[in-house]
Amino acid sequence: MASEYLHEPKHLNLKKDSDQPLLELKSLQTHFFSDEGTARAVDGVSYKILPGETLGVVGESGSGKSVTALSIMQLVPQPPGKIVGGEILFKGQSLLGMSEDEMRKIRGNEIAMIFQEPMTALNPVFTVGDQIVETVRVHRGLDKEEARAHAISMLEKVGIPSPETRVDEYPHQLSGGMRQRVMIAIAMSCDPSLLIADEPTTALDVTIQAQILDLIRGLQEEEGMSVLLITHDLAVIAEVAHHVAVMYAGKVVEYATVFELFDSPAHPYSLGLFRSLPDLAGPNEPLATIPGMVPPATRFPSGCRFHPRCSIATDLCKTDEPILGFLNGTDGRTVACHHIDEAAKL
Numbered sequence: 001m002a003s004e005y006l007h008e009p010k011h012l013n014l015k016k017d018s019d020q021p022l023l024e025l026k027s028l029q030t031h032f033f034s035d036e037g038t039a040r041a042v043d044g045v046s047y048k049i050l051p052g053e054t055l056g057v058v059g060e061s062g063s064g065k066s067v068t069a070l071s072i073m074q075l076v077p078q079p080p081g082k083i084v085g086g087e088i089l090f091k092g093q094s095l096l097g098m099s100e101d102e103m104r105k106i107r108g109n110e111i112a113m114i115f116q117e118p119m120t121a122l123n124p125v126f127t128v129g130d131q132i133v134e135t136v137r138v139h140r141g142l143d144k145e146e147a148r149a150h151a152i153s154m155l156e157k158v159g160i161p162s163p164e165t166r167v168d169e170y171p172h173q174l175s176g177g178m179r180q181r182v183m184i185a186i187a188m189s190c191d192p193s194l195l196i197a198d199e200p201t202t203a204l205d206v207t208i209q210a211q212i213l214d215l216i217r218g219l220q221e222e223e224g225m226s227v228l229l230i231t232h233d234l235a236v237i238a239e240v241a242h243h244v245a246v247m248y249a250g251k252v253v254e255y256a257t258v259f260e261l262f263d264s265p266a267h268p269y270s271l272g273l274f275r276s277l278p279d280l281a282g283p284n285e286p287l288a289t290i291p292g293m294v295p296p297a298t299r300f301p302s303g304c305r306f307h308p309r310c311s312i313a314t315d316l317c318k319t320d321e322p323i324l325g326f327l328n329g330t331d332g333r334t335v336a337c338h339h340i341d342e343a344a345k346l
């Protein structure tokens with residue numbers, strides 16, 4: 001069984017599912033408007049993150065993972081993008097009702113994000129120290145010297161050797177792994193309660209990947225923050241996530257604990273994804289690939305958006321969109337499929 005590959009996430013001292021989530025998305029919709037039509041990139045996304053936990057978000061390219069994260073930060077380019085529906089609750093407060101000034105305080109102080117490509121997120125004309133100093137001066141009101149000392153201690157914390165020297169270097173003088181550590185240092189420098197990490201290790205080689213994940217996990221343990229981790233890599237999910245949201249065509253199709261998902265994926269799409277991973281499929285389980293491709297966000301199919309690729313789809317799936325419903329006998333697991341019983345036999 002795939003679950004034997006899972007490591008118990010020891011660092012998690014989770015509260016019960018019934019406790020107030022740190023972040024909750026309710027039917028979030030973010031669309032892009034252009035001459036080619038409306039791209040419904042995020043189209044009814046619901047998930048929550050509990051205090052101190054890591055939520056993994058998985059799904060094929062184009063499923064809306066990054067746009068959801070950008071929506072939380074309210075950094076979706078507008079136009080062409082716009083949040084057109086739903087709610088984002090952070091510590092029980094609606095982020096969508098906030099002014100740009102209020103949002104600026106949330107970004108950096110409360111929610112920090114590591115972007116998919118660190119080279120584009122770092123400013124090439126400033127030293128790494130200046131970039132951390134800038135962040136902490138704006139958000140924490142430290143004077144120049146205090147901010148510089150803080151920057152050096154943050155670089156040290158994320159494992160950058162000789163931080164007193166590195167602090168005066170420019171992004172291009174650092175390796176990919178170092179740049180990613182700098183991104184994490186900037187994100188962590190204001191002690192956020194939520195860290196959004198969008199594919200934080202994809203561009204890095206395997207050894208460095210493991211180090212960065214350990215770093216994020218260690219910082220999480222120390223600071224008690226929650227992490228929203230977006231990744232294609234199910235092995236990473238297995239290692240660090242507590243809950244997982246599986247996204248397909250702008251929606252969450254399944255939300256479950258990492259154990260439930262690796263042990264018995266319930267949605268046919270989750271099944272396809274988790275079985276297509278060689279390392280995580282059990283020795284006797286055939287490898288499966290999901291036929292077809294993710295539809296473009298301007299042309300989602302009617303009914304269940306996965307139906308053209310699903311082996312158990314019926315006429316009902318072509319016309320009626322399934323809603324995310326609680327799975328009987330579970331503690332908060334949700335799945336959007338008309339035929340869960342049949343899917344369980346796949």
Ligand SMILES: Nc1ncnc2c1ncn2[C@@H]1O[C@H](COP(=O)(O)OP(=O)(O)OP(=O)(O)O)[C@@H](O)[C@H]1O
Pocket residue numbers: 032039041042059060061062063064065066067068077080081296297
């Ligand atoms: N600025 C934009 N203008 C128009 N469409 C956009 C824009 N940004 C994203 N999209 C569309 O939104 C959809 C979701 O994109 P998103 O970047 O969230 O996918 P993703 O799940 O993060 O994919 P990946 O795994 O490749 O990072 C895609 O169809 C994409 O083309």
Ligand SMILES: [Mg+2]
Pocket residue numbers: 065066067116198
């Ligand atoms: Mg992305």
